[in-house]
Amino acid sequence: MYRTSRRSFLKAGATAAAGAAFLRRSSLAAVTDAVSTKLTQFDYADVKLLDGPLLEQFNTNHAFFLGLDEDALLKPFRQAAGLPAPGEDMGGWYSWSKDFDPPHNMTGYVPGHTFGQYLSGLARACAATGDKPTREKVQRLVRNFAPTVSEKFYVNYPLPAYTFDKTNCGLIDAHQFASDPMALAVLGYATDAVLPYLPEKALTRPEMEARPHKNMAYTWDESYTLPENFFLAYRRSGDPRYRQLAQRFLQDDTYFDPLAEGRNVLPGQHAYSHVNALSSASQAYLVLGSEKHLRAARNGFGFVLDTQSFATGGWGPDESFRKPDSGDLGSSLAKTHASFETPCGAYGHFKIARYMMRVTGDSRYGDSMEKVLYNTILGAKPLQPDGRSFYYSDYNNSGSKFYHGDKWPCCSGTFPQITADYGISSYFRSPDGVYVNLFVPSQVSWRQGSARVALEQRTQYPYSPEITMHVHTDRAESFAIYLRVPQWAGSKTMLAVNGKAVSVELRPGSFIPLQREWKDGDRIEYSIDMPLRLESVDAQHLQTAALLNGPLTLFAVDPLDSRFTRAQLLAARQQGAGWRVASSGQPVTFLSFGEIRDQKYRLYHDVTA
Incomplete structure (x- = not known):
């Protein structure tokens, strides 16, 4: 692929135009998936978040990273390369430090580690908003x-x-979502640069310890x-070496092979990174057509949902998966x-859930998201x-939110990525219409066909059960609008089009199709019964x-030591943004x-009968 020396490229790389000329000399081109999926993902620009908490969180993160000092972001790399490195040290995990002494002192742990994620988050925000200053910042950072x-x-x-x-993720996203040449x-x-420092194959922690x-x-x-983003680099560039590297680092022997056979090998593994690895198996299915890796991804995520999850959907206390039927989740409280x-x-969970949604169209994955x-x-x-970054949700019997x-830390990098992904997680495309996965203002x-269509949601869900779509x-x-009916939805769930009730079975745990000829101004009114x-x-x-x-999972905030019966909890009454529950005391x-x-x-x- 490379027809110029690294030195001449980097010298010419002072301008984006030089980079564009370099890429034009390459005969490689993006490749498509080997398999077709039931659903496809919308582009970032296709979905617009409207006023609500998702947009507010996305805008906060977008503004935060758009304002980060570029010299500070680049400083660890410039220092390592022996180049002038102006700007302040960012500190924490991000900057070089002689004080690094794991696990006692993690300052200087992985300098520059989240640079690619910040770049990715900005590139995705650029794609979602079309914001020119964001695109310019991405391109300056790459340059x-x-x-x-x-x-x-x-x-x-x-x-x-x-x-x-x-x-890798940041650069391929900069290319695709911010048009970086x-x-x-x-x-x-x-x-x-990194290849001499990578192992010959994917290693487990015991193998690294040895x-x-x-x-x-x-x-x-x-x-x-590594494989997920190597596969994506192959798909976006056409360079076969990325496909070869992706295959080299598929952890088949100790992870994907047993998962594909239905064996739960999650207990004892680092939780987030092994959920993240399931996305590599998903890409192996999409790019290679490997049914084994699809089974591994589906079974592995199924084990997470069925054996590892709290009522919040979170998993992995102390960042580790626990042995099923051991009582470890309860003991962790x-x-x-x-x-x-x-x-x-959450970022890893949303990724694998989107892959599984695309392949299966199963509403279970939307419920989990x-x-x-x-x-x-x-x-x-x-x-x-x-x-300072929010890292852990705390489900201790005396919990709190803390930095x-x-x-x-690592969570400062995935935070802007997942909030930029809110839009593409909310809807999916099918040949005959659209799937509404999340009920959010958007x-x-x-x-x-021959029509330009937009579907607009207005809702205060989940604090109110009503969702209106225009x-x-x-x-x-003529096309279908598929609405997710959550598994927990009650018998009073109702659906109407243009004020008339729809005669269709609203079966919990499924997507319900509304197939008709749609006209401008048609209105869907969907009310989901939300039982306690x-x-x-x-x-x-x-x-x-x-x-x-x-x-919604509900948390008691005052007092924490109250005792409840099942009847008292199930008689909770919503009051504004909160719920009031009778107890043994106040x-x-x-x-x-x-x-x-x-x-x-x-x-x-601890609930009594």
Whole structure:
């Protein structure tokens, strides 16, 4: 692929035009998937979030990263390359430090590790908004990152695969979503730089521990997550070396093969990175047509949903998966405040759920996304200018919201990515119409036959059960609008079109098609019955239960030591944004995770008959 020397490229790389000329000399082109899926993903520009909490969180993150100092972001790379490095140290995990002493002092842990994720988040925000200053910032960052690319960066670097994977993601997203003309060429040289420091195959943590290592951090690398973005680099560039690298790092022997056979090998594994790896299996199916990897992804995610999840949809206390039927989830409520690695976990969860939705069209995956959205990530505390980041959701019996002890941790990188992905997670395209996956204020636009169509949602869901959708089209057209009926939906769920009830079975746990000729101004009114229910933490603690209302998991905020009967919890009454529950003492206020600020809270309660 490369027909010019790295030195001449980087010298010419001072201008975007030089990068464009370089890419024009390449005969390679993007490739398509080997398989067709039931559903396809909309482009970022096709979905517009409207006023509501999702848009507010997205805008906050977009503005935050658009304002980050570019010299500070590039400083670790410039320092490693021996180039002038103006700007302040960002500190925390992001900057070089002689104080790094794992696990006692994590300052200087993985310098520059989230640069690619910040680049990715900005590129996706650019695609979603069309914002010119965002595109210009992405392109400046790529242009100024290019001269720093060097093997020197990875000398004595503990997690080369972990950081390069994020760099890879940022560069391919800069190319696709911010039209950067240099990004794929820069990725080529970045790949050259990291290859001498990657293992021969994906390694487990025990395998890394068996190798000589400078300190324990060198045993924490995540080479098994590399294939997803290598496959994406292959699809976007056409360069077969990325396909070969993706196949090289598929962790078949200890992970995907047993998962494909239906064996649950999750217990004891690092939770987020192994959910993230399921997206690599999904890409192996899409690019290679490998049914084995599809089975591995489907079975692995099924084990997460069925054996590892709290009532919030979160999983992985202390960042590890637990042995099913051990009671470990219930026991964790008194042992840890690190219950769910939230921005990272939610990002990984949404990714694999989107893959599974595309392949299967199964509403179960939409239900799981909704649960994680409202009960974890949408309640995350905002990033702070000094790098303090919300990391863990806390399900301890005396829980609270808090920032991670180290600045600029991994969750500061996935946070802007998942909020930029809210739109593409809300709808999916089918040959005969559109699937409405999330009920959020938004508008999706597409071409159906000869018509230009937009579907607009207005709702206060999930604090109110009503969702109104308006069809906008420049001509009448026949197609289907599929509405997700959550598994928990009650018998009073109702659906009407233009004020007339629709005669269709609203079966919980499915997508219901509304097939008709749609005209401009048509209106859908959908009311989802949201019954109160209790959910036990695990089978060994059946009387330890959380209270849910529709998709919302509710947390007691005052007092925390109250005792409840099942009848008292199931008689909760909504009052504004909260719920009031009678107890053995005074009435107790329950709030959703998004409504909690600095209060102490409790998720699970020992419930008596």
